[in-house]
Amino acid sequence: METKHRVRSPCVSVCALDEKDICIGCHRSGDEILRWTIMTNEERQQVLENVARRERGSLI
Template identity: 70%
Template sequence: MTGAESVRSPCVSVCALDECDVCIGCQRTVDEIMHWSRMSNEERLEVLRKVAGREQQVAL
């Protein structure tokens, strides 16, 4: 990835929050969604790691 490329949002246009304020579509928290556009690529990658963990929890 070059410096000009940004980590893409995991948004899948299914925007609804669960009881923990996590989007059921992309598994991001409200804060993560609100701050995404101002995050560095490193911060975005960390959010994506958290998203992957949340997806595993939902699958159980």
């Protein structure tokens, strides 16, 4: 897979997990952060959808 076509990480370099194992910076779970580099673009897109829901407070 070419790098230019990969879904970009939502990391904002504010790395700290809250009590629910969600990063306070990018809103990914600890598991999502650990697996990001081996995920397919489809999996990454699903993570970004989860992140958007977490940011809105409807999924944690």
